[in-house]
Amino acid sequence: MTASPFDDFDRLYQANLARLTLGLTPAGLGEAYGAWLAHLAISPGRLAELALFPWLDWPALLDSSKDGAKDPRFASSHWQLWPWQGLAQGFAQAERFWQRATTGIEGLSPQYQQILAFAARQYLDALSPSNYLASNPDLLHTSLQQLGQNLVKGAQNALEDWRRNLTCEAPVGTEAFEPGRDLACTPGKVVYRNGLMELIQYQPAGPSVHKEPVLVMPAWIMKYYILDLSPHNSLVRYLLEQGHSVFMISWKNPGPGDRDLGMEDYVRDGALAAIDVVQRLAKGAPLHLAGYCLGGTLALLTAAHLGSRPDNPLQTLTLFAAQGDFTEAGELMIFVTPSEVAYLKSMMWAQGTLDTKQMAGAFQLLRSNDLIWSRLVHEYLQGERSPMSDLMAWNSDATRMPYKMHSEYLEKLFLNNEFAEGRYQLFGQPVAAGNIKIPIFAVGTEKDHVAPWVSVHKVHLLSTSDVTFVLASGGHNGGIVSEPGRPHRHYRIALKKAQDPYLSPKAWQEAATPQLGSWWPAWQGWLAQHSSGQVAAPKGLGSRQYPPLGDAPGHYVFDK
Incomplete structure (x- = not known):
C-alpha cells in the first residue's frame, strides 16, 4: 500500500521525536506501563506486598549489612562506614523493590516485564549514590587527598570529550591505533571491490596451504x-x-544514498559475490565460510540458500556469536517490539541510515552501569582516563546501517523470526535452515549481552547436520578475540552429531567439560579435519581475472 502524505508526516514527526528520546518510543513505553498498572490494579496481594516492602525486606537488609556490599560500586571499605553504608543498603533495597514491582506479575507479558525492569534499572543506575560526589565516600576521599585536582582533571576530560563529540572526532587515545599501521596490518591485497564491499586476500605464511580457503564475513x-x-x-x-x-x-560504510540496500543486496553483492571470487581464486575448491554476529546471520542465510544447490560451494560453516533463531535474544528484545521497530523505521526513513551514535547508544544502555555511569565517574569525577586498547579503538570505529536492510533485519528476522520458522525468502524463494547439510562450528560467549549464548545455542535446533558448539569465557567481543596465551581464558566444547538427541543449554553446559586456554586451536583443528590436504600456496595474490586493487586494509575501512 502506497504511503499517503499524512503517513509521511507521521513518520517525519516520529523521526524528529526519536532524536529527543534517544530512539526509544514513548508509545511503546506507555503501552508497557499501562498494561503493568492495569495488572497491578487487579492484584491487591502484590500491591499490599509492595506497600509493606520496607518491613518485609528487613531480613535481606540485615543480610547485606552482615555480609558487606555485594555490588562492586560499593565494594570499598569506605562504603562500610556510616552513613555511606546506609546509602548503599537503601539503594540495594530500592533495586529489590523495583525488581519485585516489575517482574513475576501474573498475566503480564514477559516482554513487558522485561521492558519495565529495564526502564527501572536505567533510572536506578542513574540515581546510584556512587555517581555523585556528595554521596560517594571514595570520591570525597580522593578529592581530599588530591585537594580537588581530580575534579579539575575531570572537568578537562569532560571538556575534551564534549569538543571531540561536537566535531565528530574519535575518542582520546585512538590516534595510537590506526588501521593499516597498528591495526588491520596483516599483509594482503584487495582483489575485488563493488559498491558494497571489498574482498581482501591475505598473504599465505608458508609455502603450502590447506586446499579449502577460509572466507570470513564480519558484521x-x-x-x-x-x-x-x-x-x-x-x-x-x-x-x-x-x-x-x-x-x-x-564492508562499505553506507550513507544516505545507500538507503535502499536490502538484505538481498548483502547476500548477492556481499556473500555470494565474495564466494564466487574466492572459489575462482582457489581453482574451484569448496570453502570454509565463517560469519561473526550479524555477518554470521548472513552466513546462515547464505548457507541455507546454497544448500539446495547440487554444486554447493561450501565445505563448512562457522558462526561466531551469531543468531538464526531470535526467540531468546536477551535484552535486545526490549528494542524489538512492533512499536519500537515502527519508531526506528521512521527515524531511519528520514535519515536514510541508522546513525552510529544511535546504534552505540542502544548497546550502552544494555550495560549502562559499566559502559556509561562507571566510566563517567572514573573519568569526570576521579579524573582518570582509562588507557585505550586496540579493542576499544575498534569499538569507537562504528558504521551506519541502511534503512531498508536494517528494517528487514529487525522486522523479518528479529521480530517475526521468519528464518527459524521457514518463512524467510531470498530472491523470491524460501530459505530454510534445514537446507544446511554441511558441518557447523558455532561459538557462544558466557557474558554476551548482544547475542546471548542460549540464543546462539539454538543452532542445534536449526541444523540437521553435525554441530560442534563452543561456549567461551568473555563477552560478545572479548570472548571471540581470545588468542592463545591470553590469561584467565577457558571454554567448553562438545560435538552433537545429526542423529544425537538435543540437549538444552543447561544440560549441554553441565555435560561439556571445561578446558583452559583459547578455543582458537580447537577451531583450527576442526577446520584442518574438514579440509582435504595441503596444496602449494599461490605465488601471488589475485589473478589475471582479479588483479590486486591495492594493499590491505583497502579503502572502505577508512570510510567515516
Missing part, C-alpha cells in the same frame, strides 16, 4: 578488523600461521 555494524586487530591477537594472522588461506570481507 557490518562495525569495521571488519575486529578479527585482525594487533598482530598478537589477530585471528586472521593466527589462521595464516596455521597454514590456511584466508579471505576477508570489508
